[in-house]
Amino acid sequence: MNHTLRPLGDSAVVIQLGDSIELNTHEKVKNVTAFFEKNPQDWLLEVIPAFTTVTLYYDPIAILQQTPHELPYEGICSVLNDMLSGEIKGDSSSERIIEIPVCYGGEFGPDLEEVARINGLTTEEVITKHSNGDYLVYMIGFAPGFPYVGGLDPALATPRRESPRLKIPAGSVGIAGEQTGVYPIETPGGWQLIGRTPLSLFQPELDTPSLLQAGDRIKFIPISEEEFKNWEESS
Numbered sequence: 001m002n003h004t005l006r007p008l009g010d011s012a013v014v015i016q017l018g019d020s021i022e023l024n025t026h027e028k029v030k031n032v033t034a035f036f037e038k039n040p041q042d043w044l045l046e047v048i049p050a051f052t053t054v055t056l057y058y059d060p061i062a063i064l065q066q067t068p069h070e071l072p073y074e075g076i077c078s079v080l081n082d083m084l085s086g087e088i089k090g091d092s093s094s095e096r097i098i099e100i101p102v103c104y105g106g107e108f109g110p111d112l113e114e115v116a117r118i119n120g121l122t123t124e125e126v127i128t129k130h131s132n133g134d135y136l137v138y139m140i141g142f143a144p145g146f147p148y149v150g151g152l153d154p155a156l157a158t159p160r161r162e163s164p165r166l167k168i169p170a171g172s173v174g175i176a177g178e179q180t181g182v183y184p185i186e187t188p189g190g191w192q193l194i195g196r197t198p199l200s201l202f203q204p205e206l207d208t209p210s211l212l213q214a215g216d217r218i219k220f221i222p223i224s225e226e227e228f229k230n231w232e233e234s235s
Contacts, residue, residue, distance in 0.1 A: 001017075001028065001084050001087065001088050002017075003015050003016060003017055003084055004016040005077050005081070007073050008055060010060065010072070010073075011057060011058055011072075012055055012056065012058065013056050013058065013073070013076050013077070013080065014053050014054075014055050015032060015053060015054045015055070015056065015080065015084070016053050017029055017032065017052055017054065018052040019052060020052070021052065021150065023136075025051075025052050026051075026214075026215075029049050029050070029051075029052065029054055029214070030049070030214060031088050032049075032054045032084070032088055033047055033054055033214070036054075036056065042059075042062050042066070043058045043059045043062035044057075044058055044059075045058060049139055049214050050139050050141070051138050051139055056076075056080075058072075058076055060072035063075040063076050063079070066079065067079065095215055095216065096213075096215075096216045096217065097217045097218075097219060098216050098217070098218055098219070099219045099220075100173075100182065100197050100199055100218055100219070100220050100221065101197055101199060101222075101228075101231065102131070102173050102197050102220050102221065102222060102223065103195055103196055103197075103222075103223050103224065103225055103228040104127045104130075104173075104194055104195035105123060105127070105194070105195065106225065108193075108196035108225075108228070109193055109194040109195040111174075111192040111194060112126060112127075112194045112195070114158075114192060115156065115158045115175060115192050115194055118158050118159075119155055119156060119157075119158065121155065121156075126194065127194075127195075129155060129156055130153070130156060130175075130180065130194065130220060131220045131221065132153075133151050133153055133180070134151045134217070135149045135150065135152075135217060135218040135219070136150050136215075136216075136217060137149055137214055137215060137216040137217075139214050140210055140213065140214060143183070143184060143185055143187050144184060144185060144202050144209065145184035145209065145210035146181060146182070146184055147181055147182060147201075147212045147216075147218070148181060149179060149180050149181050149218060150179070152175065152178055152179055152180045154178065156180075157177060158176070158192050159176075159177065159192075160176045160177070160190040160191060161190045161191070163190075164189055164190030165188060165189060165190070167186060167187075168183050168186065168187055168188065168189045168191075168193065169183070169186055169196065170183060170184060170185050170186050170200075170201075170202075171183065171184075171196045171197045171198060171199065171200075171201070172189075172191075172193050172195075173193070173194055173196060173197060173220070174189070174191030174192055174193045174194065175192045175194060176190065176191040176192065182197060182201055184202035184211075185202055196228070199231075200235070
């Protein structure tokens with residue numbers, strides 16, 4: 001597998017698998033991540049996938065024990081180059097499709113009309129295009145459980161707000177540039193908000209707190225305000 005390595009501090013290494021955000025690179029990231037998650041090493045502490053990289057946090061002492069004649073970073077590079085020299089097969093299971101109900105506009109999507117205006121669309125057209133998209137979760141970051149999602153219709157691309165909001169409610173669905181995403185927790189942010197989901201994307205009390213994972217497909221399902229409130233009351 002083609003890759004390059006670079007250090008991150010004194011106990012992490014970044015595996016670079018591509019230079020652009022594209023499906024082929026994402027598949028490599030997914031395979032490498034799954035490989036290390038399913039093949040734990042004595043020296044491996046944490047695996048963090050991103051758009052084009054996989055970062056591995058390692059135990060320098062454990063690496064020294066495995067490669068006693070090399071410095072820790074030289075040792076981890078030797079080990080990884082050997083492990084990645086062939087084809088890496090990751091998780092062969094089918095991808096997950098996660099349906100996310102969204103109430104668009106109104107108090108839940110205060111920027112829906114602005115997104116429509118900027119792109120020369122009606123609000124109904126924005127909702128239709130957004131809910132018909134084929135979305136792929138490339139990575140989780142920024143905030144706990146926050147998905148960076150590819151697949152937004154180019155006709156909906158909208159710049160971030162000039163003045164970010166200090167408080168965005170959990171579940172808010174937004175657009176920033178050519179990406180869409182869902183705020184899993186209440187946080188400041190500058191994305192254009194077009195709706196909100198009653199679905200909880202981050203539950204820290206669970207063993208797997210983030211509902212979404214890299215590699216998931218997302219389907220946004222439009223719901224009414226009444227359905228939103230009924231969902232909240234029943235959860």
